[in-house]
Amino acid sequence: DAFLGAIETANPHLNAYVAVTPDKAREMAKASDERLARGEGGALEGIPLGIKDLFATRGIHTQACSHVLDGFKPPYESTVTANLWADGAVMLGKLNMDEFAMGSSNETSYYGQVVNPWRKEGSNKALVPGGSSGGSAAAVAAKLCMGATATDTGGSIRQPAAFTGTVGIKPTYGRCSRWGTVAFASSLDQAGPIAHTVRDCAILLKSMASVDPKDTTSVDLPVPDYESAIGRSVKGLKIGIPAEYRVEGMPAEIEERWQQGIAWLKDAGAEIVDISLPHTKYALPAYYIVAPAEASSNLARYDGVRYGLRVPGKDIIEMYENTRAAGFGTEVKRRVMIGTYVLSAGYYDAYYLKAQKVRTLIKRDFDLAWANGVDAILTPTTPDAAFAPGEITDPVTMYLNDIFTVTVNMAGLPGISVPAGLNSSGLPLGLQLIGKPFEEETLFQLGHVIE
């Protein structure tokens, strides 16, 4: 009731929730109370969570914040949310996001801009919460839930976490099942939590992660008790500092936070080493080929026949065209066009195949660091703090927001963003820790030292 009340008060301004489910929340909370009274219960009994609109929730609004999915209420539940409910969590509602998770500012949502609860000191001007999981990050930051699900294809958990002073982890590709999560770029998409603390993220990820026969890319490995990593000594861990993440035009304040993070880890007994990830500069262009290519294929299913919106036409082809023209926003159309282009005959080898080769090189850079004894890598999460809606109008400049985050998705690695203090305008900045495949524990261990 406290969270539902807080949502009622703050959501009209923040626009973090696109659907609130009070009846469902009370019903789930009651069932949870009953389990606890019987002395039963899971790890998340009664914990109220917000769910990104990308996760299918049975009988409840699931539209990936797109007009094309108008009225869609799936007859099934995503594996990630099913896992959370099985552990006793309570659903408060569905969270706003960039349409089909394409964006870095939440400006592409059909449901309108999410407002970041943070303001520059002395200013009343609204800021973006980052994206695409902007609703998740804003809802956590404004205490409109105790934690939220989110997804990260090229930074969409970590960048909004950095912009809102929250913690977000993208686990290793394969850690969480993608079944029932609306697909954007299937070889990059991963679910993960956004929460207030590293510990909360550890507890939530433990519940979300599972091998799933319905997703052949989910991995059959035991899910460790992540929470037990919190407070474990980081003495002797080797932390790599990649030279290539020092980009031109990055504000001195970001570099300062980075140095501060290095100092904190050193004080805690970690060893700092300089490393090189030479193919970093190709990650962003390669990402913006691979992600739109997969998106154009995944989004072919929205044709007015199977889901949501249908705009009639004189024949079936015109119905498809009218539906897709009316149903998709500008950014989604841009991605579908780029993706269709790079996959078309004659261009496939030049663009898509080349990008996949670049991806292998990026992964090898990381493999070499691990082979040299590096346990984790520390970088800034974003090249700057939150900006104002409408401030970035050029798509390529917007894509630059992902410059430090996309490498992790391209290589399938786990990455966490932890709050690392404020800039001179009083806005939160985040530091990112990148880990070895399936070693999320190391990230929780190190992240807790920084937060």
Ligand code: GLN
């Ligand atoms: N901002 C990136 C994009 O628009 C990443 C999105 C994501 O991680 N879902 O593609």
